Amino acid sequence: MTGCIFLGVDGMDPVVTERMMGEGSLPNFERLAQMGSYGRLATVAPPQSPVVWATIATGKAPSAHGIFDFIHRDPATYKPFLSLHRQHSGKYVNPVQGETFWEQAARRGEQGTLLKWPMGFPPRPFQEGKLLAGLGVPDVRGMLGSYAWYTTEKGTLAPDSKGRIVEVAPRGGKIQTDIAGPFTASLIGRKAATLPLFIEFDEREATLKIGRKAVTLQVGSWSPWIELSFDVGFFRKVTGVCRFLLQQTAPEFRLYLTPVQVDYASAEFPIATPAGYATELSQAIGPYATLGISEDTNALNDGVLSDSEFVELCDAVMAEREAMLMHELARFRNGLLGCVFDTTDRIQHMFWRLQDGSHPMYDAHAAESFGDVIPRYYRWMDRILGEVMERAPGGQLLVCSDHGFTTFRRSVHVNAWLMEKGYLTLKDGVDSCSGLFEGVDWSATSAYAVGFTSIYFNVKGRESQGIVDPADLPALQRRLAADLLTLSDGDVNCVKGCYDTGALYGRIDAADGPDLVIGFADGYRTSWQSAIGAFGAGPVLENNLKKWSGDHCCDASLVPGVIFGSRRESVADVATVLDVARAIGGICQT
Amino acid sequence: MDYLDALESKSICVIREAYQKFKGRTGMLWSVGKDSTTLLCLVRKAFFGKIPFPVIHIDTGYKFPEMYEFRDRLAKEWGFEVIVARNEEQLACGMGPDKGAKLDCCTELKTNALKQLIDREGFQAILLGIRRDEHGIRAKERYFSPRDSQFQWDYENQPAELWDQYNSFLNDSEHYRVHPILHFTELDIWRYIRREQLPLVDLYLSRQGHRYRSIGCVPCCSPVHSPAASIDEIIKELQLTTESERAGRAQDKENLYTMQKLRSLGYM
Incomplete structure (x- = not known):
């Protein structure tokens, strides 16, 4: 060989x-x-x-392949979006150049x-x-993974949980609910196609019925991969695969459903080339996760x-x-x-x-x-x-x-820091922004942070409401980088380096790439709120209290x-x- | 005949056609907004001051307090009965725009609340105050628009309505959405409201430089910048505007989707 x-x-x-x-x-x-x-x-x-x-x-280098961060922004609207998904005329296209x-x-x-x-x-x-x-x-909902949880006890969950939490009310050991599938366009905007899910359970096991399929699970066990088919209107169907985990049935009912993953032969979400390769693999090794x-x-x-x-x-x-x-x-x-x-x-x-x-x-x-x-x-x-x-x-x-x-102990609200330093300004009467930079006064904002390591300046001719003259950009980059290096947590510096992308990558495409890349010190990372343009006046640093506790979005040398x-x-x-x-x-x- | 009279006559014709066909199986949706309040006024005109069928208000529990107050006041003044439809089961579970999967909120609290009511009361025709110029997809609507038992609307399979011949035959387990003010524009509505001196929720009028152009649930509506504090001023403003009527609403929905998508990344 x-x-x-x-x-x-x-x-x-x-x-x-x-x-x-x-x-x-x-x-x-x-x-x-x-x-x-x-x-x-x-x-x-x-x-x-x-x-x-x-x-x-x-x-x-990133300047040549066009991927600079998990999250990019649209200079016309300032809205953050996932760099992993690019769509062109309604179809996904590969974003890597x-x-x-x-x-x-x-x-x-x-x-x-x-x-x-x-x-x-x-x-x-x-x-x-x-x-x-x-x-x-993505999963069939176009997300990077949205699970569902069918439960009788929602109370203990964090209010901002990311899946679909379905509070169920069993009647005599029976539950009637549904599985949310792909979004379809409708009169009222996006609407999820659903499949009815009927559950019958006792203390030891539960039987799940989806259409003509039925699967019985012991408490604590996972289902095999189950194929689902959603009707999305106009005679079109989207198929997906998923697994259930029956966590418990008494005293509380808890059933976890993985994100519904795209099927091996999906035309909407092509996951393999040639088109039949994903199916060929599933026939050879059995069904597998596609997400x-x-x-x-x-x-x-x-x-x-x-x-x-x-x-x-x-x-x-x-x-x-x-x-x-x-x-x-x-x-x-x-x-x-x-x-x-x-x-x-x-x-x-x-x-x-x-x-x-x-x-x-x-x-x-x-x-x-x-x-x-x-x-x-x-x-x-x-x-x-x-x-x-x-x-x-x-x-x-x-x-x-x-x-x-490396470890990720402390979250840095970079946009809150930019606001504190006068680079970023909210409109009169607005004291915080819940995401996507809503409420930002762009006419008084010179810089904003998007994603986990990127800082953009609000440049005239590039951003739709730009105020920074391109000629002033280098000086401003130097000033902000120097300011950021002084950001400290007690006597520890939070930032190891802040790099001008021109120097880092050589040439950079004017519209897409960030102007500065932050290299955090060990233990620090951008907060998730800041990454999607959510911030307010308040502490810039916070303990990371999530199980997501290790990370690598810091200085590359670390x-x-x-x-x-x-x-x-x-x-x-x-x-x-x-x-x-x-x-x-x-x-x-x- | 005056231009507004012509619009009015056409609407009254559709309303009477629907009632003649479906009688006691007819109902109308009243969101308390300007369009469905105009429709309510037209129904009264069609039946000489009476409203011969139930008026349904779908209550998501998230409407503006001013809307609830106006609903109860007008029902009393005009003397009609309001059936309030709520998806109690979902509301009890805490369904709302702040819940994990935000996009499911409209489906549960609006669509499914109506579905439950139609199942319970057996309505065959529901009158709605939607207009062609509101939204791209609504341009495809007919005056009589059939829905199957699954609430699906197949817009490629609906007969043309030529020379005012409306298709009002129905198969079992179907119902019709009837749209008597489909041909009104936003501007027509305001001109009609002015002429008829219709009562209205005052959220539409400017307060401190802001007013609502379209109202619904509090979390999903945002006001527009506008100094228009009277109906005359609103009409003047609409003659010049280039912004779409539902801009303050549709945007929000897309933003919710964008946020949900971004947050599906594990790093969030």
């Missing part, structure tokens, strides 16, 4: 990796390092998954298969190649899933990914095979609190049961690596991560990734994520 096998491990951190290799608990990674090479891999600023994976795929390494390889006649590639949605067809999209694939972020971090954050239920869900996703890779590996002869594992990222986001004794959400009791979850996933990756090395002895192997990880290669010479000149695409291209050619 010849060819190149690429394994992407989202969020694999060098500090954790090196410690565990030192302890001898990652024998296969260690073997790979000795046989070939291992190194820390510098990442790009900002170290956010969509940005870095687009860089790994294209070998280009530039030729990817697998497209280049295909041009040279190398066959490629890419599994769960981040920012691959919707996939662009390439010659004789197969690609299943990962991060970025980009199928580990439901929202449900864990909201308290709908417990730690152990979330881990069960993650285990299933990881096992599906492993099965996919093994299926392709069995028929891999030459060319290129790539697979990205991102459950490692989600697990670290949610469980970092248990390995950081200073985190506000540290819980010694939970640490006893779940303190080992992160190392367990590293060991799981190691086992998969061992399997790959054994089954593909002739192939060249390259393993890398997009960034490392969270390098890792790179392993089975031949030292192939990865000798790979210093940053910008070099990975070239290295893979080189391996494919030899």
Whole structure:
């Protein structure tokens, strides 16, 4: 066998990796390092998954591939939007610009298969190649994941929970409710298509009836993947797949439903190229999660899933990914095979609190049961690596991560800080903004922060109500960057660096990219409110009281990734994520 | 005949046609806004001062207090009965615009509240005060618009209404939405209100430089900048405006969707 096998491990951190290799608990990674090479891999600023994976795929800086943050803004309306989804004439189009390494390889006649590639949605067809999209694939509601929870006890939930919380009123052990599906256009705007859901339960089990389908679940068990078909009017149907978890039936009823994920053959949401590839995989390995972020971090954050239920869900996703890779590996002869594992990222986001004794959400009791979850996933990756090395002895192997990880203890309301410093002004009589920058007086605003690391100036000719003269931009950038570096939390600096994107990336497209990229210090991150233009007068810094406790949206120098290669010479000149695409291209050619 | 008389006659013709056809199975929706209040006045004219069928108000529980007060006052003054339809089950569960999935609020509190009422009371024709110029999709409406038992409206399958021949035949388990003021524009409504001196919720008139152009639930309506404090001034303003009537409302809905979509990202 010849060819190149690429394994992407989202969020694999060098500090954790090196410690565990030192302890001898990652024998296969260690073997790979000795046989070939291992190194820390510098990442790009900002170290956010969509940005870095687009860089790994294209070998280009954000200014060239066009992804600068999870969240961009429309200069005409100032409204934030997800950079993962771009629509053109009602259809999704892939937002990443530039030729990817697998497209280049295909041009040279190398066959490629890419599994769960981040920012691959919707996939662009390439010659004789197969690609299943990962991060970025929406659910049937067009969201990044909106779960539903059917319960008799809503009271304990946070008021801003993100799923659909359905308070049910059982009558004699029976519940009549519904499943919300895709939004359809209607007279009153968007409306959700629904499917009736009928539940009959006793203390031990429940039977769920959806149309002609019926499934019986024991308390504490997950359903298999269930196919649903929603009528969206005009003889059109949208199909999806989902799983239920019957958490308990007494004394309170609790039933969790995963986000309804797009079906393998969906025409509205194409997740694979060629079109039949997703179905082919489901026939080979059984049904699997299609959603980009199928580990439901929202449900864990909201308290709908417990730690152990979330881990069960993650285990299933990881096992599906492993099965996919093994299926392709069995028929891999030459060319290129790539697979990205991102459950490692989600697990670290949610469980970092248990390995950081200073985190506000540290819980010694939970640490006893779940303190080992992160190392367990590293060991799981190691086992998969061992399997790959054994089954593909002739192939060249390259393993890398997009960034490392660190703790996230304190939230920074960047827009509140901009307001405090006089860069951002609210209209008269408005004292706070609940999101999307509503109520901002643009005629008196020179800068605003969007997403997790981006600051934009309100530039004349670019923003619709711009007031900053383009000639004054460099001076203003310097002034704001210097101001931001003084932001402190007691005697600790919250910001490590603030970078002018012109200097960072060279050339920048005038309309899209931010003017400054913030590099937070260890433990700090933009608050979620600030990321979507919600802010008010009040404290700029706040404790992070969510289970989402590990992060990497800080200064790129603090969270390098890792790179392993089975031949030292192939990865000798790979210093940053910008070099990975070239290295893979080189391996494919030899 | 005067221009407003012509509009009025056409509406009265549709109202009488509907009642002649469906008699006791007829009802009308009254949102307490300017359009359905105009419709209410036309119904009174059509039946010489009486309203021969029930007037239904769908109460989401989130309407402006001024609207509830006006509803009760006018019902008393004009002497008609109001059936208040509420989706009690959902309201008891705390359904509202602040609930997790905000977009489900309208469906539950408006559409399903009406669905429940139609099921209960067996209405076959519901009169509504919607107008063609309100919204793009409403331009496709007919005076008699059939809905199936699932409340679905198939706009590609509805007979043309040529030479005022209205299609008012009905299959079982269907009902008709009847739109007697479909041909009025926003400006016509205000001119008619002025001529007939109709009573109105005063939210439409400017207070401290702001007024509502379209009213509904408090959380989903925002006022527009306008100094128009009288009906004459509103008419003058509308002759010049380029903003759409429902701008203050539709926007909100899209914003809710945008927020929900952004927040579905785990980092939020």
